Every structure is written in structure tokens, then in C-alpha cells.
Amino acid sequence: MGRRYGQLGIEERCEIARRRGAGQSIRQIAASLDRAASSVARELKRNATSSGGYRPVYAGEQAKARRWSGSKLLRRPDLQALVLDRLSRGWSPQEVAGRLAREEGRPVISHESIYRFIAAQIARTKDYSWRLYLPRGKSKRGWRGHSGGSSVKHIQGRVSIALRPPSVADRVDPGHWEADLMLFATYGQAVLALHERTSRLIVIVRQPSKAAAPLVATIEDLLRPLPPSLRQTMTFDNGTEFAFHHRLGKTLGIETFFCDPRSPWQKGGVENAIGRLRRFLPRKTDLAVLQRTQILRLARLYNHTPRKCLDFQTPAEVFSQLLHFKRETTFPPARE
Numbered sequence: 001m002g003r004r005y006g007q008l009g010i011e012e013r014c015e016i017a018r019r020r021g022a023g024q025s026i027r028q029i030a031a032s033l034d035r036a037a038s039s040v041a042r043e044l045k046r047n048a049t050s051s052g053g054y055r056p057v058y059a060g061e062q063a064k065a066r067r068w069s070g071s072k073l074l075r076r077p078d079l080q081a082l083v084l085d086r087l088s089r090g091w092s093p094q095e096v097a098g099r100l101a102r103e104e105g106r107p108v109i110s111h112e113s114i115y116r117f118i119a120a121q122i123a124r125t126k127d128y129s130w131r132l133y134l135p136r137g138k139s140k141r142g143w144r145g146h147s148g149g150s151s152v153k154h155i156q157g158r159v160s161i162a163l164r165p166p167s168v169a170d171r172v173d174p175g176h177w178e179a180d181l182m183l184f185a186t187y188g189q190a191v192l193a194l195h196e197r198t199s200r201l202i203v204i205v206r207q208p209s210k211a212a213a214p215l216v217a218t219i220e221d222l223l224r225p226l227p228p229s230l231r232q233t234m235t236f237d238n239g240t241e242f243a244f245h246h247r248l249g250k251t252l253g254i255e256t257f258f259c260d261p262r263s264p265w266q267k268g269g270v271e272n273a274i275g276r277l278r279r280f281l282p283r284k285t286d287l288a289v290l291q292r293t294q295i296l297r298l299a300r301l302y303n304h305t306p307r308k309c310l311d312f313q314t315p316a317e318v319f320s321q322l323l324h325f326k327r328e329t330t331f332p333p334a335r336e
Contacts, residue, residue: 007063008035008043013056016040020054072109073117083114087133090279091305093118098312115141135276155258157246161235161266164257168233174198174322175232177254178270179219181210181241182281189287190241191295192218193277195270196230199319200307202273204299206287216244220251228253230322235259235267276302 008016012033019029026044030037046066047059073080086096093114100108121130122139131139168176174196182191182204190210194203205218223231233255236242248254259266280298303319306312 008039010056010060013043013059016043017054017056020044071117071120072113079109080117083109084133087114089305090135090276090301092135094308095306095312098308099306102306102312132279135279137279154240155238155243155245158238158258159256161257161259164233164235164255168197168235171197173232175226175230176235177223177231177233178235178267179242180237180264180267180270180274181207181215181239182274182277183210183283184281184287185284186286186288191281191287193270193274194219194222195267195273196315196319197269199322200269200273200310200315201319202270202277202299202302202315204277204295206290206292206295210239210241212241212244215241216247219248223252223254226323233257237264237267273302 012035015033016029019032024032026040027037030040033040043059044054047062048054049058073083082100083096086099087093091099093111096114097107097109097111115134118130118133119141122128128139131137167173176197178195178197180193180195182193184190188209190207192205192207192215195201203222205222207215207218219234231252231254234245234248235257236245237259238261242258245256245258248256264271277298280301300316303316304314306314310318
């Protein structure tokens with residue numbers, strides 16, 4: 001086998017600097033490091049300071065700078081254009097990377113490389129509009145805490161989420177929904193969001209107000225066309241807009257449950273979906289100038305975005321499979 005070569009480490013560079021400062025020759029330094037004399041000579045020539053001295057840390061930085069050829073997205077403009085196009089459609093870096101791997105049958109780029117590319121562009125250009133390519137639109141990564149909550153005493157017939165069937169939590173059995181209301185800066189403007197836990201399908205409809213009666217009527221209209229197996233339970237937070245929840249049990253046979261006080265994370269599916277939709281519907285949006293078709297387009301965009309939790313299928317694809325399966329299994333058998 002031929003001789004194996006490796007890059008000089010910081011310890012070896014420190015030893016070169018010490019022995020060079022002591023006046024040793026290149027061959028003496030090479031012998032002490034068990035390196036070829038040509039390697040030591042090349043190191044001193046390439047990575048010396050402008051004054052001709054040799055500093056280990058500076059030499060390491062110089063060597064690293066020569067090896068770096070730019071991120072993959074900088075080296076491949078075609079891939080960069082494809083990634084940015086999908087990010088601009090609301091996909092997260094993880095969804096972009098996962099879908100590309102699914103389409104190509106092999107890993108193409110990692111989500112971490114995409115995050116680092118965006119961060120590098122912000123740092124280099126000081127153009128913070130690059131952050132808008134990310135789902136949360138943040139220029140710095142990390143979580144930000146928030147507080148909130150509401151009283152539960154005003155909701156009659158409220159059933160705690162602790163009494164919800166355990167099978168709902170594993171997301172295997174379809175037909176379990178979560179609901180929430182998106183509010184905006186203009187008082188009274190609201191959008192109802194319904195989220196199916198298994199497929200992650202989202203349904204969003206503009207509401208005339210936060211009033212409970214029209215809101216529950218909207219939920220009834222949206223879910224009535226589905227087979228009973230796909231509308232089993234509904235989980236809410238403790239807002240007064242859901243005070244008429246009990247009507248869903250009478251009209252559609254849907255069991256209703258409520259999160260614990262100040263624990264909206266217990267219906268994390270719809271909370272995550274609303275967080276994604278806020279990119280296109282921020283709180284400052286004026287719904288009065290927003291067409292109904294625009295809201296439907298946002299729902300289609302969300303439902304046709306691949307998700308890692310669905311093995312990079314889209315919510316629309318998964319829900320279509322569930323609906324098709326339910327129709328086939330409930331179809332009456334042919335007569336003998």
C-alpha cells in the first residue's frame with residue numbers, strides 16, 4: 001500500500017513554530033514530526049505571515065480558506081434556484097431537502113446546508129429580506145417564549161383533553177381534528193383553521209367575527225360531507241369562540257375536547273399549521289381587501305407542501321388516500 005497523507009493539525013503547527021523559532025532546519029523539524037521535509041517546507045512557504053513569520057493559528061486559517069470552495073448552493077446555481085423557488089412557496093428547508101431526496105432517490109442537500117446558506121447571505125450582505133425564505137421569517141435561529149391563556153369556567157360541557165381516547169395521540173387513526181382561530185390587528189377579523197391530525201390537512205375559512213354560533217355552523221358545513229369515520233373528535237383551546245362546541249356532537253356525532261388552561265401546545269398540529277400560515281397571513285393583514293380565492297390558494301399551497309412527518313408526501317396526497325380507502329371499505333357489497 002502507498003503512503004497515506006493527512007493535513008497538519010494545530011499541535012503539529014505549534015511544534016513547527018516552536019522548533020522554527022529555536023533555529024532548527026526544515027529537515028530537523030520534519031524528522032521530529034515524522035513528516036516529509038517537502039511538507040514542512042510547503043507549509044512554511046504557503047502559510048507564513050506577510051512579514052515572513054509563522055503563527056500556528058493564522059497558518060491553520062490560511063489552509064482552511066484555500067480548501068473551502070463555497071457552499072453547494074453557491075457552486076450550483078441551478079440547485080440554488082430550485083431551492084429558493086421552493087422556499088418562496090412556503091416550504092421549510094427540511095421539506096425541500098426531504099422532497100429532493102425522495103424525487104432523486106438519494107440525498108441532494110441537507111436542510112442544515114440550506115439554513116447556513118441563508119444565514120451566510122444575511123451576514124454577508126446585511127440584507128435581512130433573505131430571512132423571508134424561512135418558514136418563521138427569523139434572522140436568528142432559536143425559540144422565543146410567549147405567555148397567554150384563558151379561563152375555562154365560561155365553557156359549558158367542557159371535557160378535558162385528558163379524557164380524550166389515547167388512540168388519538170398516535171395519529172394512526174384518522175378523523176381526529178384540531179381547531180383554532182387566527183386573529184388579526186383589525187378587531188373582529190378572524191380566520192378559522194381546522195387541522196386533521198393524521199394527514200396534516202388544513203382547512204381555512206374567513207369568519208365574520210369571533211362569535212361562537214356562526215363559527216360552529218361553519219365547522220358543521222365543512223365537515224358534514226365527510227364520512228363519520230373521518231370526523232370523530234375535535235380538540236379546541238379555551239377561547240369563548242368555541243363555547244357552542246356541544247352542537248357538533250348533536251349534529252355530526254363529533255366528540256369535543258379542550259386543552260388544559262394555558263396549554264395550546266396540546267393541539268400542536270393546528271398551532272404549527274397556523275405558524276406556517278402566518279408567513280402569508282401576518283397579523284397586520286387586512287382581510288377586508290383579501291379575496292376568498294386568495295385564502296383558498298394559501299390552503300392549497302399548504303396542503304401541497306411535502307412534510308417530513310409524512311415521509312415527504314403532501315397532506316393532500318395522504319388525505320386523498322384516507323378518503324379513497326374509507327369510501328372503498330364502506331361501499332355496499334355486490335349482491336349475489
